[in-house]
Amino acid sequence: MKTxxxxxxxxxxxxxxxxxxxxxxxxxxxxxxxxxxxxxPVEAIAxxxxxxxxxxxxxxxxxxxxxxxEITRKGNFIYYQLAGQHVFSAWSxxxxxxxxxxxxAKKLVEDYQEQQQQQGISAEELLKKAKAGKVVILDIRPEEEYQRGHIHRAISIPLDELENRIRELSKKQEIVAYCRGTLCMLVNHAVELLAKKGYKVKKFDKGYQDWTMKGYPVDMASRP
Amino acid sequence: MKTxxxxxxxxxxxxxxxxxxxxxxxxxxxxxxxxxxxxxPVEAIAxxxxxxxxxxxxxxxxxxxxxxxEITRKGNFIYYQLAGQHVFSAWSxxxxxxxxxxxxAKKLVEDYQEQQQQQGISAEELLKKAKAGKVVILDIRPEEEYQRGHIHRAISIPLDELENRIRELSKKQEIVAYCRGTLCMLVNHAVELLAKKGYKVKKFDKGYQDWTMKGYPVDMASRP
DNA sequence: TATCTATTCAATAAATTTATTGAATACTTG
DNA sequence: CAAGTATTCAATAAATTTATTGAATAGATA
Incomplete structure (x- = not known):
């Protein structure tokens, strides 16, 4: 009997x-x-x-x-996104x-990073290279995110378009790819693809979050 | 075929x-x-x-x-406790x-609080009453926790001993019970028991965490 | 050492969760 | 309005999780 x-x-x-x-x-x-x-969109997640x-x-x-x-419609697609900052922090x-x-788990994550054999680059290094103008900074987040704000002078090729638009990049120049932040498994995919095709690519694995947190230069939409 | x-x-x-x-x-x-x-211990949790x-x-x-x-043995009992502060914050x-x-969920929690029909008291009110010396402050956390630090002048009767030691309290004096913090369902049990027996009891439901956060007076073990 | 007792284990049935398949929806675009 | 397409739904089988029961274990006490 329950009370x-x-x-x-x-x-x-x-x-x-x-x-x-x-x-x-x-x-x-x-x-x-x-x-x-x-x-x-669902298809991309799948x-x-x-x-x-x-x-x-x-x-x-x-x-x-x-x-x-939660979802937002866009043309024929339904985009899924996290419901808010709270979700992100709880998940973090x-x-x-x-x-x-x-x-x-710790070991597995390290193994994964190692297996990828990808060179990471720090925010400071990236800033230095950017100032010297010797690097193409590649933002692989969805277009919309890029529009809202991105690392100063970064160009946008969302991950799901990368394969088709890969020719927009030059094999001669050094490329540094980034996405949102945290451990960002996503940027690994981009770097893997580019490296396989013979591009000189590194990843800025701390992502946009870390960049803005440090107050480094960004380009923002005029009306946010 | 998986990569x-x-x-x-x-x-x-x-x-x-x-x-x-x-x-x-x-x-x-x-x-x-x-x-x-x-x-x-397991039995108490059950x-x-x-x-x-x-x-x-x-x-x-x-x-x-x-x-x-994680566990610690004590006599015949095995005490379970959270593995650390990280666990508490993730769970929070x-x-x-x-x-x-x-x-x-929100509504249910409110319903529960209401059903209990227990008067809550704020940290400020409690401080005022404590200064006037008109209240018995009851710490219902396990003895050990109490030893490590408690609200100034609080007395300790752990919840699982409350029923047996209830005579140590006076029905004439006002009692305010508290435990660790957050929503603290635990203190409700103590207050319910005391109220049923005719004690003048309120709960300080914000708990010890809130109290220390505000820098209000505590008694601490000399060597923490 | 023997006994006592709090806790764990093992076996099982019921309930829930997951992946798969193929059909059904709902929305866009022409 | 029709056709096309991204997504969801429904049904099912396999896998996992949960609660219950009763026996086993491990540590303390006498």
Missing amino acids: NARILKDRIYEELAITAKAMGNPRRMEIIDLLAQGPF KYTGMSIANTSQHLQVLKNARLA ALRELGVTYNAE | NARILKDRIYEELAITAKAMGNPRRMEIIDLLAQGPF KYTGMSIANTSQHLQVLKNARLA ALRELGVTYNAE
Whole structure:
């Protein structure tokens, strides 16, 4: 026999668990990781994560129902994005926790970085190269994000267009690619693609977040 | 056919999801909520949450394996506690997220508070009453926590001993009970018990965390 | 050492979650 | 309005998670 208070408590914790439950799945973790870089349509998310469209859609429903993600339509596509800064910070906290306490996870992330064999570059190095004018800075976030603000003089080729627009880049010049921030698995994809095709490319893996935090020069939309 | 990078990624996200998954269950949410107030033995957790001992133990194993909780032995008992401050903050972020975005959860928490019909008191009010010496301040956290530091002049009766030691309190004096912090469901239990027995009791529901944050007077162990 | 007791383990059934398939929707664009 | 396409839904089987039961274990106490 349950007391009134117990029933109410059960329901409270059930509701609270919905949020955590929605994050507690490897596929959805990766989706959130991706969405932390900007809005993407279902198809792109499916391709990136290697899941079927239907499966991806179902996972996205879960995130949407838990109020972690929301949608905006654009032409024929539905773009998914994180519901707000709170989501990003909760997810960061969880991720941080995972990497801090879970030695296995930590090692795997390091292995991955190593396997990619990609040279990272610090914000300071990038700033120096940029000032010397010896580098093409490539913003691989969705166009819209780029419009809102980007590293000074960066050019925009969103990741999903990179393959088609790769000829806009020169193989002679050094390229530094960046995306939003954190551990940014996304920029690895861009760098991998470019390196394979013979471009001289490095990644600025700390991303736009770190850049703005340091107060380094950016170009912003006049009316934000 | 999966690429090497995909396999590695899958494993990374699987590891990262373990943490979130461990939190993504109503029962474990409540356990963490309780452990956020201090260390407790299995039996006490089972009683508080209304679960069987075996079931409680299994949930605790999950938390322990996910590195969210750790144990210390004491006599015949095994005390469970949160693994560190990181766990508390990740859990707070999740909880915050749940209450912020989930209207249903928000309403339920408010309902619960209301149903309890307990008068809350602010840190400022408590300070004023304490200065006037007209109140008994009751710390219901585990003894150890109390030893480490407590509100100035508070007395210690841990929740699990309250029923047996209730006679140490006077029905004539006003009592204000407190525990660690946040939404602190725990203090509600103490207040409920005392009110039922006819004591003049209120709760300081912001808890010790809020108190110290405001720099109000505390008594601390000389060698912390 | 033997006994006691708090906790864990193991087995199982019920419930939930996940991936897959193929069909159904809903929105755009012509 | 029709055709096209991105996304969602529905049904199902496989996998995982949960609660329950009763037995096993490990550490403390006598």
